[in-house]
């Protein structure tokens with residue numbers, strides 16, 4: 141038997157309740173039923189993205205949403221700066237060029253993040269720039285920038301800030317209104333825990349003014365004015381992927397139940413654990429400014445990325461990602477977005493160790509798992525562990541989905557609870573013991589949902 145495990149940085153694993161929700165019989169999209177879903181999804185997106193700005197839902201992937209933003213926010217006579225530290229930064233420059241926009245494409249070394257000082261300098265040198273397109277978490281290099289600090293620079297220079305938050309929204313701390321992000325662009329198939337097919341934008345009033353007065357928009361399908369007009373009535377200008385919207389409402393309710401601060405903490409813990417594990421077994425972390433939503437590791441000398449990825453998939457059903465373009469063959473990437481938790485990370489690290497061991501890499505077997513476990517144990521505070529309803533529902537959900545096989549993973553979580561609860565039972569506690577049930581109730585039996 142081989143269990144399939146998705147650790148790519150998109151598409152990412154989707155909770156089973158979201159899949160089930162999308163499999164249910166459905167109705168037509170020009171109905172009150174669908175309008176109700178759109179209304180709820182938009183309100184939830186505002187909560188997940190921590191914004192009061194209008195949210196637009198587009199049928200299309202994240203690139204569609206980004207293209208809509210680039211076209212809408214750059215009327216004739218304006219000038220766009222694209223900051224390009226990887227494959228996706230480059231894509232935004234390519235789109236702008238393709239539409240004949242006035243664009244300055246600023247390269248950044250792959251694996252490093254643009255700094256606020258650099259951005260200030262670029263803006264100072266070219267005062268004609270009216271908008272900046274920046275990638276918050278550059279997935280191709282697993283690198284994150286300080287969007288808050290860069291936002292300040294761009295805002296005080298009076299320019300529009302368009303941010304590709306496709307692998308940061310729902311993973312890294314993101315406060316667009318506070319940070320002056322005029323357009324947040326994101327997509328469905330990463331931390332928002334859906335299959336691909338929806339793109340999202342949160343657009344500030346400042347940006348709407350530019351979009352509304354933009355007479356040179358080259359877009360029909362991706363026209364944000366049309367989308368906004370219809371969104372005001374909880375509707376869409378064209379046939380939407382309405383089952384994805386239905387899944388979205390469910391997926392966002394899972395995130396909101398956990399709480400965005402807790403989501404960010406979980407993702408940060410998984411990323412820190414993976415980086416520590418990689419280093420403990422002699423692998424270099426590629427990025428100088430690592431993103432928490434994805435980790436890029438360099439293979440050890442003499443072992444290819446192709447072999448590592450093939451073995452991970454063949455032996456353990458783990459799908460990882462390789463490097464793209466100039467990083468092809470130089471890195472492999474493990475995502476921390478979507479329906480994954482800390483124990484999934486431990487599992488991925490264990491599988492990586494097994495694979496590297498078999499491929500002849502010399503290291504102490506178990507060192508990576510141990511390093512990951514230490515990070516997890518240290519980063520999760522006692523109170524968070526045994527009082528958080530999120531932890532409880534996480535265990536319940538995991539147990540429901542996978543049954544007996546992952547009871548050991550649930551057991552590990554319990555043991556961590558006991559490490560901290562001070563009841564004296566320590567590791568000897570059995571699942572469903574007095575200690576556990578005192579605090580958060582008994583573990584549901586396999587196959588039963590709490």
Ligand SMILES: Cc1ncc(COP(=O)(O)O)c(C=O)c1O
Pocket residue numbers: 149150201202203204228275277278279280304306307327
């Ligand atoms: C940072 C970033 N930007 C843009 C994209 C493109 O998004 P999509 O594939 O949804 O069009 C991706 C996809 O991986 C991404 O990670």
